[in-house]
Amino acid sequence: MGEVLGLGVTHYPPLSGTDDNLTRVFRGALADPKLPAELRDPASWPERARREWGDDEGIAAGKAHREQLREGFRRTREALDEFQPDVVLIWGDDQYENFREDIVPPYAVLAYEDTVVHPWRHAGESSNMKGKPNIWGEGEDTERTIRGHRPFALHLTERLLGRGIDTPYAYRPLHHPGFAHAFLNTVLYLDYDRRGFDYPVVAFPINCYGRKVISFQGNISPLGVERELDPPSPTPARIMDVGAAVARICAESPYRVALVASSSWSHSFLVDSTFRLFPDSAADKRMYEALVAGDHSVWENTTLEDAEKAGQQELLNWWALVGAMRELGRTPSWTSFAASNIFVSNKVFAIYDEESR
Secondary structure, three states: OOEEEEEEEOOOHHHHEOHHHOOHHHHHHHOOOOOOHHHHOHHHOOHHHHHHHOOOOOHHHHHHHHHHHHHHHHHHHHHHHHHOOOEEEEEEEOOOOOOEOOEOOOEOEEOOOOEEEOOOOOHHHOOOOOOOOEOOOOOOOOOEEEOOOHHHHHHHHHHHHHOOOOOOEEOOOOOOOOOOHHHHHHHHHHOOOOOOOOOOEEEEEEOOOHHHOOOOOOOOOOOOOOOOOOOOOOOHHHHHHHHHHHHHHHHOOOOEEEEEEEOOOOEHHHOHHHOOOOOOHHHHHHHHHHHHHOOHHHHHOOOHHHHHHOOOHHHHHHHHHHHHHHHHOOOOOEEEEEOOOOOOEOEEEEEEOOOOO
16 A cells, blocks of 8 residues: 655745845835835835835845745755655646646646756746746756656546546647746746755646636736736636545555655736735635644635635646645644735645644
8 A cells, every 4th residue: 555645845936046136026126116005105005015025125025935945845845855755746836837728627637757857947938037047057057867657647647537536638839848846946946955856756636727828828917907808717626536536545545655745835927906905815824724624624625716816826736746745634733824915826835744633
């Protein structure tokens, strides 16, 4: 019988940049000509935003936020190393990287072989980091090999299909070279201290952006821009069922599998109620409290419309993890909530190990 570890992390792109890059999205939102004038004045902001902005426009708060995230990755990497998985499955969003006009599946299993990636050469096609300095001082010639595990990917796909879960799969990228940023950043950040990452990876992209995956190319858009929207993402309840099936297949397999959900939570640039300036922290807190308590009903009963309104599209990756851990009867043994108003999103880390039953 297989063994399963559950982890929740973020793939927040600005973390790979230098500290002066952490407020880039917030500054862009402040400069939007359609932003109500009163929201340009910090006096109108939530208390946390005013405190983070401070008298240095977020520099000190950014350093503290980075350290919170580094600590989250240290803890999750320690759990990963202690578990010593045969394979790491990552649930992440495809943000108009391989899910494009020619095919938009609800999700897919990427049965890649070992893949050589150039994180900074291809950053422009994925994480908007091309040409920007990164925190490690690595250049465009930097390359990494991400090991694959095709036997596990095919085993998982076959058994998902056998359970009536129609599962697209791919042997190579369709458009984006290497791995999309949700997966590549997860590996880069779990190796933040550059000690190496030799665990085989199977990416499981989810169409989190749904209505905006083609129409807005999964990207930030200014206020007032209207476009014909695409069909929606899969519902949270459906993704929980997919996660549950993945967990059961892994538990019945001969593999030790780490199941990783990778995303930040509510994204400021998707929250219309805050004029795309701040994340929906109240919605995030509600989901986080339910996560910690193991109250799966809150997750099960949240609709896709609720998630979209709160800017929680990428949280579908976590819905998969919560569904998996519900299936295995686990609650998290450790969590961390890194709150933020001006650094795009709140971020959450979680560990579900064998003791978290």
